[in-house]
Amino acid sequence: MQLQLNEVIELLNEHQLLKKVTDAPNVIFKGIAYDSRKVTEASLFFCKGAFKPDYLSTAKKNGATAYMAEAELEEGVGLVAIIVTNIQKAMALISAAFYDFPQNQLFIIAYTGTKGKTTSSYFTRNILKETTSDKTALFSTIDRIIGPKPEQEFKSNLTTPESLDLFHDMREAVDSGMTHLVMEVSSQAYKKERVYGLHFDVGVFLNITPDHIGPTEHPNFADYLHCKLQLLVNSKICVINAETDHLLDVYQAAKTTSQPEDIYLFAHQDFQPKMAVPPVDYRFKSDEADLIESQFEFYPVTPKAKKIGNGATYELNLPGNFNESNAVAAAVTASLAGASQAEIAQGLRTVHVPGRMESLQTEHNGTIYADYAHNYASMKALLSFLESQQKTDKVIVVVGSPGNKGVSRRAGFAKVLSEYADVAFLTTDDPSFEDPLKIAKQIDENIDHKKVNVTIEIDRPKAIRKAIELSTENDIVVLAGKGDDAYQKVRGVDTPYPTDMVVAKEIVRGLKD
Secondary structure (H helix, E strand, O other), rough: OOOOOHHHHHHHHHHOOOOOOOOOOOEOEEEEEEEHOOOOOEEEEEEEOOOOOHHHHHHOOOOEEEEEEOOOHHHHOOOOOEEEOOOOHHHHHHHHOOOOOOHHEEEEEEEOOOOOOOHHHHHHHHOOOHHOOOOEEEEOOOOOOOOOHHHEEEEEEOOOOHHHHHHHHHHHHHHOOEEEEEEEEEHHHHHHOOOOOEEEEEEEOOOOOOOEEEEEEEEEEHHHHHHHHHHHHOOEEEEEOOOOHHHHHHHHHHHHOOOOOEEEEEEEEOOHHHHHHHHOOOEEEEEEOOOEEEEEEEEOOOOHHHHHHEEEEEEEEOOHHHHHHHHHHHHHHHHOOOHHHHHHHHHHOOOOOOOEEEEEEOOOOOOOEEEEOOOOHHHHHHHHHHHHHOOOEEEOOOOOOOOOOOOHHHHHHHHHHHOOEEEEEOOOOEEHHHHHHHEHHHHOOOOOOOOOOEEEEEEEHHHHHHHHOOOOOOEEEEEEEOOOOOEEEEEEEEEEEEEEEHHHHHHHHHHHH
């Protein structure tokens, strides 16, 4: 891969991002990087984010021949300086060009929503594995899968990668034979311009409730909604859950760039939107759901949906009727990508989503569940379903809230604990640069202590131990927030963590001995 300076200039000018370029011959870039430690000979270095001048000095030593920034830097003397108005947008454009626009060689399905992105993405990929003979890549909150080799499947550090990493991984996926890509697109991806200039074959809007609102994320809900809507504006075909809040805003965003015949709505069988939108295209009805699996009916209603077809009764290899809406989204999008009814049935019946409703039945301490539920909406869906499925003496919940993001979640956790929990252990969950004790106290101050017995135990394994030791055979213990996450983010460091269920199994084993 390589890119000439004059190509960079032309692309930046086309998007009105270029402010200045220092006089230089038409150099050729053989590498690009935003991490100075990854700079190689003849590279272009992007000065972005929490940038320190020393980073540019290191990049220069490692072989950078040019840098891109929003202002000239003393440390860049001797390098070609490309000064732009927005470094994040510029990096996205140049990264796509450097990797030869790999998105043009992929059929891309993108999901956004406050909850359900990860689950829906796994459902869709598992279906399309059948359709594409295992040539479907995945970019998710949990894993990134960019090829068939074991080393091409790894844990994600961001829901939606930085633009340079995104296009790098797309290129590797294409070069590895991948023809399709299923990915999550977060609101932060649009806020931070990680997907600037990227267009999707199918964009899916699942739902929206207040989340990711805080000093380092979205200043208010309006900004959060605006960023979420950008996915539909940048998608050829739009699929929308008609039961989402702010449906009219969502539909109008889709209409700005997509024709009505390319916008599909889905909803429960009896749901009727309260605002003026076209008829719902797909309906579904829950037949049965238990703690092992669920079964639902899915059928097209409108002529354009019937052309695609694939209406049937499907079994979902995941507990909870709250997952059926995600499965319907996957069935619609996979159909648009060419999946057959048989492939949808096989994909949903065999899917596994890491960190979703993993359970452990114990002899004397009830049933333990580990789930990624990490905001009010997802926690409410989980706890209300468990309450409906089994008679319990106590519902015991272990939960924390991340630091430096999603501050609004803390009040949401307090609310849902007051509604469903008998006992709560407030603990650590990716505290980042915040004090985890302070976070726990912020959750605690909004809990109704007449309904919930609260203990603050910052050491997460100790909190899990106390919760399990307190439980009896008719209780349920819910370990919420981290799912299958094997790290705690502490002061900028990914600190290894064995995962909640591994911790729980060790504790239960110890209680038996």
